[in-house]
Amino acid sequence: MKNPTILQFFHWYYPEGGKLWPEATERAQHLADIGVTAVWLPPACKGASGGYSVGYDTYDLFDLGEFDQKGTRATKYGDKEALLQAVSTLREKGVQVLMDVVFNHKIGADEKERVSVRPVDPDNRNNISCEVIEGLAYTRFTFDAREGKYSKFIWDFKCFSGVDYLEDPDMHGVFKIVNDYGDDGWNDEVDDELGNFDYLMGANIEIRNLAVQEELKYWGRWLLENVPCDGFRLDAVKHIPAWFFKDWLEHVREEASQDLLVIAEYWSPDLEKLQQYIDRVEGKLMLFDVPLHFNFHTASNQGAEYDLTKIFAGTLTAVDPLHSVTIVANHDTQPLQALEAPVEHWFKPLAYALILLREQGVPCVFYPDLFGASYEDEGGDGGMYQIDMPIVAGLETLIKAREHFAHGAQTDYFDDANCIAFVRAGIEGAPGCVVVLSNGAENAKTVALGEGFEHKKFRDYLGNREDIPQADEHGNVTLPVKEGSVSVWILEDVL
Template identity: 60%
Template structure:
């Protein structure tokens, strides 16, 4: 696969008001010039909270900000016309458009209907009560504001496996809907957390219903007909049966284009779990390297107590590099979110340098690390918190360095617990680079480049260290990194 750099162009607290699609269009050229190749957009479909929805409370897949539903026409990010302009602007400058797909659940039903349910033990969903409860539930989605345009499909209780609320009698919990699918059991090929992690929230989609299965395939084809589409990010994959995405991704490639980029969010820090899922989907897609993201978090908190030689141990990118999307953070790990595991500010440049300069994996940039973010929300302690995320000052230079210098064969010099280096040796057409970083004291590292570099001068592309260093007659050069910092050493005649 050609060199790619993915940008997540949103975060959980991106300002409301419908401006994001316009921002994408305005930034398209700058991103292309910088070296971004793919832009991951937030969910474009109408959520249950309308114009305030981040997009993961999925309501109507066929409303891209076009219909008066849930209190607004536009989504949080803008209306359909603005979305079309944004995706066109990205394509016009050669960037690929990656859409967020939220299939696991639906929220904000239009009507209640009679259902029969069995209580599930919330701590072990495989334990279901024998008693059947007859009640009412919000499980009918008829989308009256859309009036059947694009799709006349109506979702009802037969389209869902479970819910978290019933009425008449009123009760909250986890309930398995009694229907003709799965012989009363949850889906297989899902994560085994809580016994069976099929159920997450809202009305959980029943993928064994053939009508549902076909509707979701139709929606994927429809979306690609409406707006520019070069790939998908699949939400909540650990809660969706692997056999469904195995078939759905294959169908999308057959009907849209074979080279679709697909990455799934299977949020599990265990590398073996990630590899097992890849096997289940016949390795048709990539996964975010959650294990590496957690390693970055741990290393940033431990400071010089962390052995940098072990940084990639038990990570997906170390074992399945062709299926790993590497990241430093995302909308779920940012402060005050459910999977909060932020990487400390001092370590972010080091982490980004590693995923951008090394050849293994496709790096993903998180919007606040490029643009910054400021927001207020309540934390787990019940108190209000004002969060400021400063942009990583050297991140634009690191992205540029990936485009210009991250070429050729690679040598990892992971030979010291507090200072490691990565050498990209370049090609006939592109120069290489030496990455060196330290989590402790200022450190120098001797690197052997070969006699073709004898006497060559090298300079820190990031400007963290001033001046030049020179290779000796054998092509050996001493390069350095300041304490808790990173430097990129490039031949001066290539700058």
């Protein structure tokens, strides 16, 4: 069985024009050949900004590029036919497909409704005013172009718990909708940032409404029937009550004809919060290891001042690897995005080696790091910036190395702040490797491989070193690494 390797097959600034789904079809065979086992696709549903929507401004869950809504039939990534072709081709090549699920909010309502709301302190969401204000809110979603196909459900103000904008009077802020569900406050089992982080943006979906729960469960069944996929990436779960996703996953898994891989985005560097969430959903999903990403970010900025022996300190991968998905970057952390925390380019090969070649965690590779990206956007200071994200040198080779050499027991040599190593011992029929990393000067690590490795010669699979080190009569070998670099040492006669 192949080591699982996920690829996030998009980034925030991927070009519009219906290019992504055809690209996924075109690259399917190559991805399978290099060792990618699953692809995470962006939200396929129609967003409020139509053909420009990245997918997280969710408008109509049932429109996968089929209906003329928001000024376009196709989404930014292509029409429904191209989506289904991409999914079919990927799966035919043995690459699983994960669909992105955005349940927190809706944007782009078809009609306004007069609603009663109570103002909320944006810095402490538990501080909800007793004052009731009436105004017009964008809370009625009728999807007229779809004409009830797939679902006749109409979303109105009773389906939402809060909004950030009112008309008549014209007001911006955070407003708690007065309706039959939770009028005394927000949902529980959400993140406690800002007191209670139930509300994020747009028309915030009210999960306590049973009709909403049933519609979202129905959509899950519908998606599995219409887009035969292998799992989900769940967006913004820190803003959605954990009990809902526990129930939702139980429901869709009962309907699926196979096990489903489910990864949730709980964006917090606080390990305790990630562990609490996993407990609340009874371990029914995996989480991205956000603390590890921030360790990579810090290490890449501090250079040789960072202690590499602490790279996994405080991470989900260290304490609960079975529920950990490891990342170096994603669409939210890339430059000019809201959660911008990029890993400096020089450190990315080291970071990818640490997530691709170790036992713990399931790695997720980011599209620009494998294929490159270039874009322009406005920064927080109002200036325009040109961003170039070049391909990470050796990344494709590291993905191949995961398939071929990341096997067997792992032994760590985390004994030097600036040079660490680990050994994968290999298993019968699948060789191992020795990975050596330096965040400072050129260095070397002596590892004890023991019986069977006496006088064996080694070469760097990445080609960063041209040396051919040789083990001594006891199977001990000293393996070098260049300054600020990584080498993956394998037996000279392998492959």
